[in-house]
Amino acid sequence: MNDAAISLNAPALFDLSGRVALVTGAGSGIGQRIAMGLAQCGADVALVDRRTDDGLANTAAFIAQTGRRSLQIAADVTSGEALEEAVTRTEAELGPLRMAVNAAGIANAERCEDMPEDQYQTLMDINMKGVWLSCKAEARAMLSHGKGGSIVNIASMSGVIVNRGLNQVHYNASKAGVIHMSKSMAMEWVDRGIRVNSISPGYTATPMNTRPEMVHQTREFESQTPMQRMASVDEMVGPAVFLLSDASSYCTGVDLLVDGGFCCW
Numbered sequence: 401m402n403d404a405a406i407s408l409n410a411p412a413l414f415d416l417s418g419r420v421a422l423v424t425g426a427g428s429g430i431g432q433r434i435a436m437g438l439a440q441c442g443a444d445v446a447l448v449d450r451r452t453d454d455g456l457a458n459t460a461a462f463i464a465q466t467g468r469r470s471l472q473i474a475a476d477v478t479s480g481e482a483l484e485e486a487v488t489r490t491e492a493e494l495g496p497l498r499m500a501v502n503a504a505g506i507a508n509a510e511r512c513e514d515m516p517e518d519q520y521q522t523l524m525d526i527n528m529k530g531v532w533l534s535c536k537a538e539a540r541a542m543l544s545h546g547k548g549g550s551i552v553n554i555a556s557m558s559g560v561i562v563n564r565g566l567n568q569v570h571y572n573a574s575k576a577g578v579i580h581m582s583k584s585m586a587m588e589w590v591d592r593g594i595r596v597n598s599i600s601p602g603y604t605a606t607p608m609n610t611r612p613e614m615v616h617q618t619r620e621f622e623s624q625t626p627m628q629r630m631a632s633v634d635e636m637v638g639p640a641v642f643l644l645s646d647a648s649s650y651c652t653g654v655d656l657l658v659d660g661g662f663c664c665w
């Protein structure tokens with residue numbers, strides 16, 4: 401092979417310098433840590449969450465230390481209007497949106513036969529419709545500026561398997577929906593420069609799983625996982641950077657399981 405013809409620069413594939421990202425659920429857990437990681441890789445990041453405590457401010461303070469810019473936006477992902485406004489503000493203050501991570505989500509449990517309709521509907525509105533509304537607002541901006549884009553939706557291994565002992569038919573169905581919705585959107589936009597992929601985490605140490613009443617459940621999670629532990633939020637950053645960056649330029653419609661081997665057993 402003629403060496404002069406090789407233009408490969410592998411580290412540059414993961415470089416996000418000068419790109420703008422929007423992350424939902426950026427006030428806690430997986431979304432928060434991914435937002436921090438994107439800034440460390442050079443991105444300016446709009447931080448979206450419905451939290452009104454110091455969650456977003458903590459994410460922003462970390463990002464400020466990286467020298468990158470951030471924008472705190474209090475918004476609920478069940479509102480299409482709020483998401484459109486969030487994207488408009490992001491582009492006005494940070495620049496053209498090139499990357500998005502949709503991590504906002506909730507989990508709760510109830511036996512199927514006892515679950516009230518509003519419990520089912522509230523979760524579906526956030527976990528599934530919220531992802532659709534987020535992608536819709538993000539893609540409209542990406543399509544209009546023509547610079548292309550990469551979207552990563554945070555699904556779950558619960559969209560692939562049924563978590564033993566957890567009564568959460570609505571949660572599991574919402575995550576299966578996110579995986580297939582991501583593939584469907586990937587195909588709608590495949591010839592217009594937008595890639596859409598999902599990450600399906602296994603059990604991850606976040607406030608969703610570390611509530612005091614979850615102590616027993618957490619031990620179960622760990623013993624059921626081939627790696628015998630939950631993931632740390634840091635372990636979701638690399639997969640997100642990969643799927644958002646040029647390193648995955650030929651990947652679209654992929655669901656990346658990051659589950660410590662859980663789905664192998």
Ligand SMILES: NC(=O)c1ccc[n+]([C@@H]2O[C@H](COP(=O)([O-])OP(=O)(O)OC[C@H]3O[C@@H](n4cnc5c(N)ncnc54)[C@H](O)[C@@H]3O)[C@@H](O)[C@H]2O)c1
Pocket residue numbers: 424425426427428429430431448449450451455475476477478503504505506507526530554555556557600601602603604605606607608609
């Ligand atoms: N923790 C796990 O084990 C695990 C495993 C697989 C998938 N996930 C998924 O990862 C994502 C992040 O979960 P996490 O564990 O980091 O939880 P988390 O509770 O730490 O963070 C979720 C964030 O989403 C925000 N949010 C919730 N509803 C919202 C809404 N309507 N509008 C705007 N923001 C909203 C919350 O305020 C919170 O800051 C979720 O989609 C979850 O289903 C988590």
Ligand SMILES: O=C(O)C(=O)C[C@H](O)[C@H](O)CO
Pocket residue numbers: 507508555556557558563566568571601602603604608609
């Ligand atoms: O998505 C998963 O697999 C989860 O682990 C979600 C939560 O941990 C589970 O619903 C327990 O609250």
